[in-house]
Amino acid sequence: MHTSTKNRIQLLQKFINRYLSRWYIKYGKNVTGVRVDKKRIGKKSQNYYSIVFNVVKKVKKKDLPKKQIIPKHFNVVIENNKKKKIKTDVRQTGEFKLHSGIMDVVRDGRNGNAGSLGLFLKDRSDNVFGLTNYHVAAETLFHRHIFSYDVTSGDPRHDVVVGESICRLHIGTFEPDLDAALIFLGSGINITNELPGGDYVNNSSFIDGPIPVTIRGKMVSLYLPSQGGRIDMHIEDHQAPLSYGPVEFKALVTVNRCSDGGDSGSLVLGNKNMVIGIVLGGDDDFTYIVPYYKIYDFFPLDIA
Numbered sequence: 406m407h408t409s410t411k412n413r414i415q416l417l418q419k420f421i422n423r424y425l426s427r428w429y430i431k432y433g434k435n436v437t438g439v440r441v442d443k444k445r446i447g448k449k450s451q452n453y454y455s456i457v458f459n460v461v462k463k464v465k466k467k468d469l470p471k472k473q474i475i476p477k478h479f480n481v482v483i484e485n486n487k488k489k490k491i492k493t494d495v496r497q498t499g500e501f502k503l504h505s506g507i508m509d510v511v512r513d514g515r516n517g518n519a520g521s522l523g524l525f526l527k528d529r530s531d532n533v534f535g536l537t538n539y540h541v542a543a544e545t546l547f548h549r550h551i552f553s554y555d556v557t558s559g560d561p562r563h564d565v566v567v568g569e570s571i572c573r574l575h576i577g578t579f580e581p582d583l584d585a586a587l588i589f590l591g592s593g594i595n596i597t598n599e600l601p602g603g604d605y606v607n608n609s610s611f612i613d614g615p616i617p618v619t620i621r622g623k624m625v626s627l628y629l630p631s632q633g634g635r636i637d638m639h640i641e642d643h644q645a646p647l648s649y650g651p652v653e654f655k656a657l658v659t660v661n662r663c664s665d666g667g668d669s670g671s672l673v674l675g676n677k678n679m680v681i682g683i684v685l686g687g688d689d690d691f692t693y694i695v696p697y698y699k700i701y702d703f704f705p706l707d708i709a
């Protein structure tokens with residue numbers, strides 16, 4: 406991706422972030438998200454980026470109140486303080502079918518700091534689990550310097566809120582090169598890892614480890630609540646070190662800083678929607694990602 410294209414996407418994303426809250430109010434509950442993506446005419450993607458509004462259901466303009474009609478374009482300052490007309494796109498994505506989904510807010514109890522649900526996993530008994538960070542799902546334990554949990558070993562029940570539902574922590578750990586937890590969501594749930602926009606996570610394979618150096622410079626997609634959805638970034642490092650608290654991470658994947666509070670646990674995908682990992686956190690320069698193969702080594706479950 407050329408630098409000018411990358412810069413334009415970032416500027417459009419900043420524009421969206423600035424107005425997102427008021428757009429939700431102005432255009433109504435039918436709007437479920439706004440993101441940057443290439444304009445589509447029919448099923449064909451164009452060679453320019455637009456501001457895409459995801460809606461539960463498309464409604465004809467004549468059936469909408471005038472104030473709820475999404476304009477054909479927005480005037481956005483792109484470069485040299487000059488405004489450019491950026492076209493919009495409206496895509497019908499429908500509602501989530503269950504109480505939780507990718508990018509749902511996860512908290513340790515009602516008062517914990519927000520994190521994100523990254524991925525649905527299943528065991529051989531058809532139990533469904535949500536994947537996030539241990540420091541999110543077990544925040545109170547983490548601050549008490551309890552860095553592992555396993556309900557199957559007799560640890561007391563630990564409640565975790567996913568969306569508006571009270572669930573329970575199943576297993577988790579915070580150790581060198583791994584910060585991950587599974588939240589038990591239910592048994593026999595018919596669920597898939599549907600992405601905002603209607604596509605699906607590749608559930609047949611993932612990038613195995615160790616992560617090869619050839620992944621540097623490749624594009625990955627991060628699904629970040631702070632960005633209102635998907636943002637595409639280039640991988641900067643495949644084995645980044647990080648010293649934090651009681652552990653030292655030695656082989657994290659990094660992209661340029663794009664995450665913020667509440668993004669921990671967010672899903673990161675590569676080419677053909679193959680799972681790369683989940684967001685750990687960030688500093689002033691980089692966003693750090695826990696590679697999924699490390700998670701799979703600890704939680705060898707199927708991607709739903």
